[in-house]
Amino acid sequence: MSKIGVFVCHCGENISATVDCARVAETAGNYDGVAFSVDYKYMCSDPGQNLIKNAIKEQGLTGVVVASCSPRMHEPTFRKACAEAGLNPFMCEMANLREHCSWVHEKGEATTEKAIDLVRILVEKVKYNHSLNEIKVPVTKTALVIGGGIAGIQASLDIANTGHKVILIEKDPSIGGHMSQLSETFPTLDCSQCILTPRMVEVAQHPNITLYTYAELESLEGFIGNFKAKIRRKSKSIDEKLCTGCGLCTTKCPVKKIPSEFNEGLGKRTAIYVPFPQAVPNKPVIDRANCTYYIKGKCKVCEIVCPTGAIRFDQEDQIMEVEIGAIVIATGFTVKQPDFFPEYGYGKFPDVITGLQFERLASASGPTLGEIRRPSDGKIPEKIVFLACAGSRDPAKGIPYCSKICCMYIAKHAMLYQHKVHGGKSYVFYMDIRAGGKQYEEFVRRAIEDDGVNYVRGRVSRIYEKNGKLIVAGVDTLLNAMPVEIDADMVVLATAGVANEGAEELAQKLHVSYDPYKFFAEAHPKLKPVETNTAGIFLAGACQAPRDIPESVAMASGAAVKVAALFSKDELTREPIIAVVNRQAPPVYSSCVGCFLCVSACPYQAIEKEEIKNRNGEVIKSIAKVNPGLCQGCGTCVAFCRTKSIDIQGYTNEQMYTEVMALLNEY
Amino acid sequence: MAEFEPKIVAFVCNWCTYAGADLTGTSRIKYASNVRIIRFPCTGRIDYMLLLKAFDEGADGIIVSGCHPNDCHYTSGNFHARRRWIMFRSLCDFTGIDTDRIKFSWVSAAEGAKWADIVNATVASIRELGPYTDYKKIAKYPEKEVTHG
Numbered sequence: 001m002s003k004i005g006v007f008v009c010h011c012g013e014n015i016s017a018t019v020d021c022a023r024v025a026e027t028a029g030n031y032d033g034v035a036f037s038v039d040y041k042y043m044c045s046d047p048g049q050n051l052i053k054n055a056i057k058e059q060g061l062t063g064v065v066v067a068s069c070s071p072r073m074h075e076p077t078f079r080k081a082c083a084e085a086g087l088n089p090f091m092c093e094m095a096n097l098r099e100h101c102s103w104v105h106e107k108g109e110a111t112t113e114k115a116i117d118l119v120r121i122l123v124e125k126v127k128y129n130h131s132l133n134e135i136k137v138p139v140t141k142t143a144l145v146i147g148g149g150i151a152g153i154q155a156s157l158d159i160a161n162t163g164h165k166v167i168l169i170e171k172d173p174s175i176g177g178h179m180s181q182l183s184e185t186f187p188t189l190d191c192s193q194c195i196l197t198p199r200m201v202e203v204a205q206h207p208n209i210t211l212y213t214y215a216e217l218e219s220l221e222g223f224i225g226n227f228k229a230k231i232r233r234k235s236k237s238i239d240e241k242l243c244t245g246c247g248l249c250t251t252k253c254p255v256k257k258i259p260s261e262f263n264e265g266l267g268k269r270t271a272i273y274v275p276f277p278q279a280v281p282n283k284p285v286i287d288r289a290n291c292t293y294y295i296k297g298k299c300k301v302c303e304i305v306c307p308t309g310a311i312r313f314d315q316e317d318q319i320m321e322v323e324i325g326a327i328v329i330a331t332g333f334t335v336k337q338p339d340f341f342p343e344y345g346y347g348k349f350p351d352v353i354t355g356l357q358f359e360r361l362a363s364a365s366g367p368t369l370g371e372i373r374r375p376s377d378g379k380i381p382e383k384i385v386f387l388a389c390a391g392s393r394d395p396a397k398g399i400p401y402c403s404k405i406c407c408m409y410i411a412k413h414a415m416l417y418q419h420k421v422h423g424g425k426s427y428v429f430y431m432d433i434r435a436g437g438k439q440y441e442e443f444v445r446r447a448i449e450d451d452g453v454n455y456v457r458g459r460v461s462r463i464y465e466k467n468g469k470l471i472v473a474g475v476d477t478l479l480n481a482m483p484v485e486i487d488a489d490m491v492v493l494a495t496a497g498v499a500n501e502g503a504e505e506l507a508q509k510l511h512v513s514y515d516p517y518k519f520f521a522e523a524h525p526k527l528k529p530v531e532t533n534t535a536g537i538f539l540a541g542a543c544q545a546p547r548d549i550p551e552s553v554a555m556a557s558g559a560a561v562k563v564a565a566l567f568s569k570d571e572l573t574r575e576p577i578i579a580v581v582n583r584q585a586p587p588v589y590s591s592c593v594g595c596f597l598c599v600s601a602c603p604y605q606a607i608e609k610e611e612i613k614n615r616n617g618e619v620i621k622s623i624a625k626v627n628p629g630l631c632q633g634c635g636t637c638v639a640f641c642r643t644k645s646i647d648i649q650g651y652t653n654e655q656m657y658t659e660v661m662a663l664l665n666e667y
Numbered sequence: 668m669a670e671f672e673p674k675i676v677a678f679v680c681n682w683c684t685y686a687g688a689d690l691t692g693t694s695r696i697k698y699a700s701n702v703r704i705i706r707f708p709c710t711g712r713i714d715y716m717l718l719l720k721a722f723d724e725g726a727d728g729i730i731v732s733g734c735h736p737n738d739c740h741y742t743s744g745n746f747h748a749r750r751r752w753i754m755f756r757s758l759c760d761f762t763g764i765d766t767d768r769i770k771f772s773w774v775s776a777a778e779g780a781k782w783a784d785i786v787n788a789t790v791a792s793i794r795e796l797g798p799y800t801d802y803k804k805i806a807k808y809p810e811k812e813v814t815h816g
Contacts, residue, residue: 660705
């Protein structure tokens with residue numbers, strides 16, 4: 001026979017103002033199996049908790065129902081109190097009298113009736129609760145960082161410096177990401193590569209970091225503390241141990257006209273190439289799609305000139321399996337590409353370029369060695385127009401959000417142009433100037449006031465060519481929407497920052513959610529910005545939303561601390577709210593008939609086939625089995641099961657049907 | 668005669684709608700008191716036999732609510748719930764169970780006001796439909812045969 005204690009909380013007046021708590025406690029005290037029932041002003045206070053603890057000890061309670069606030073608020077508090085009094089914490093249930101009753105209804109009979117119903121439901125449920133034990137799982141203290149941009153670099157270094165192992169994978173031949181492409185950074189105008197490359201070298205030399213470039217995540221299984229990842233190391237067609245990075249092969253390669261990804265197509269590279277001079281690792285890869293040998297079957301110039309014989313044409317992709325305990329996603333973002341802006345003539349006019357291309361033009365390591373020269377004829381543009389919000393904040397283009405970094409980098413671009421082209425004229429078309437950040441607004445003012453950049457508030461409707469000039473037609477909304485036409489030599493589009501291609505696919509591999517724009521979703525917009533909804537997987541940088549460098553770095557350090565906290569323990573505990581398949585004595589073994597519908601229902605691949613064998617080792621029955629480490633406790637399998645053989649602890653069929661019946665018997 | 672007060676059972680998921688209803692509370696938005704929430708880990712957990720059980724036990728209306736598509740805490744539980752609802756609805760139509768008495772909706776943890784609206788709308792529509800006494804006619808149990816020894 002159950003001996004249940006009911007503890008009705010007044011929550012000061014939060015509950016008692018509209019609910020007659022004494023009547024609730026009195027009514028509950030009359031239910032079958034209720035041994036003790038009381039109301040008290042603050043159940044979560046020390047005396048309140050002691051009331052519960054003493055009742056458990058004195059009355060020998062087998063179950064507890066606390067009727068107070070939402071279990072999302074105080075369930076841990078009351079479970080802990082029960083545990084301290086020697087009652088299994090999972091024998092405690094909470095009736096939500098505050099959020100679901102007293103706060104949302106007026107004072108009156110109906111409200112008290114509802115409170116009584118809510119308590120009754122839980123009293124009946126708790127009769128069918130079982131003692132459960134928290135699940136303990138070991139932690140593999142190695143982190144996987146996906147993406148070697150500034151966020152991934154920072155996260156890797158921070159985790160590695162706490163003494164834990166890190167595996168950093170990067171899909172490109174070198175780490176560095178977008179930051180390595182930038183010329184200068186706002187608002188200080190310090191050289192991007194000068195501050196980044198020492199970090200890149202630190203990553204390569206750190207004893208706790210294993211770096212795999214030209215590598216991508218193939219698949220992931222497992223759960224927090226115990227992930228198993230398969231990593232595809234794409235063939236670089238060289239033996240990295242033998243290659244010294246002398247670069248002779250890249251100078252001799254006959255295929256020299258491949259648009260360089262690093263230079264955003266403004267420069268050229270060879271088929272065997274190092275993406276940029278400061279690349280880490282500074283060893284080449286062969287781009288098989290463009291290599292003459294792979295296309296025509298002959299050439300092998302690189303193999304002939306290589307002094308160490310490091311070229312391996314027959315090298316294949318390697319699939320590597322690693323065990324890790326946590327993951328930081330730092331895959332970054334990309335910018336919208338040509339075909340997106342037909343009205344701006346991107347792709348049609350060579351002198352309409354993206355912001356990222358302008359970075360390469362302004363960079364001392366870029367194709368023009370830092371001189372601003374237009375791509376079509378190499379002339380220095382005398383008049384340049386920058387267009388903010390190219391795609392961003394444009395619901396018609398499907399990008400209603402602000403890309404956040406453009407206002408700042410446009411001010412920087414215009415400033416760099418003014419510094420480099422004396423006497424040049426620069427215009428910025430903008431919607432609003434969003435310069436929230438330390439020293440940011442001052443930076444924009446400097447561009448306008450000290451460097452004489454002309455800011456025009458208005459949108460550009462189209463760009464067309466006339467007499468060798470690019471005519472930028474827009475309006476100035478500060479002059480009563482007066483039409484403006486500027487005959488420019490070059491136009492730079494601040495193209496919207498968007499999620500990487502393949503972000504969706506990666507999210508599905510990792511079982512993390514993403515927002516409507518395919519940016520990875522944080523667990524909570526305010527309080528859990530670096531966590532994902534999947535335990536043990538964290539976010540850093542622009543893969544979550546467009547971010548600038550300081551934010552990406554801060555986020556990466558935040559994610560690293562979360563990983564370090566996870567690795568500070570040898571074991572993790574988690575709630576035992578998981579599914580189980582019933583087992584019975586032979587010859588039945590289980591009511592499961594082995595249809596495995598549950599396997600197809602499970603979002604976590606947590607259900608496996610279990611074979612029951614007789615003494616001779618012959619399989620006599622095949623049934624489902626839940627892996628308690630993988631199961632997250634959604635219970636989808638339970639609703640699927642035809643024979644009611646699988647059930648979820650804490651929300652069993654018995655409990656849920658009891659709740660429905662208990663409610664309606666007296667409702 | 669006092670106005671008919673419908674009995675409404677709400678089957679909600681823990682992560683979105685339960686939290687959304689909590690937010691209704693913390694925002695002090697008032698709504699009709701004719702609803703009783705039963706908490707599930709996920710709408711994917713909701714065996715629709717429970718809905719029939721609720722009608723059988725005398726419920727006049729039912730709300731099933733969980734996370735919006737793509738927002739499921741468990742990735743896909745709400746998709747299972749939705750598919751199951753489509754199937755279940757045609758079964759209800761076939762057997763003559765009044766699907767107007769079942770409200771299927773998505774309420775996120777941020778939609779406290781939406782939860783109040785859904786409850787109020789459901790209560791109003793069920794009030795109009797009246798007590799669900801017809802269910803007993805559909806679910807006719809065979810009379811127990813009395814056997815004499």
